[in-house]
Amino acid sequence: QVPLIESGGGLVQTGGSLRLSCAASDRSFILYAMAWFRQAPGKEREFVAGINSRGGVTHYADSVKGRFIISRDNAKNTAYLQMSTLEPGDTAVYSCAARRLPSSSTAAEHYDYWGQGTQVTVSS
16 A cells, blocks of 8 residues: 555635645655546546656646646655646645556556545635
């Protein structure tokens, strides 16, 4: 198991910023691709951003390109999602996920471990 603990969610106004963190307790984190997904009320879970195990390759949903940045610090077993220029449409529960392969994927079913999620609310 690779327990994942998210933090950093909260309430922010339109145009504001938040940084989410995803901490893993297992050192095997450095071998895994990581991703962030989100799920808004009444909607399906959607891919937000992914990063490969070494941190050199990233992918983003079109809706967040240019506003969100995914990164990781393998020395700290932690992945991050820096969110800027937030919009009410970004309101959702954000979850991090780990995949037991070095390359990330946009498909949720390709991930093996999930965090409990953290709420992000953007007020208009």
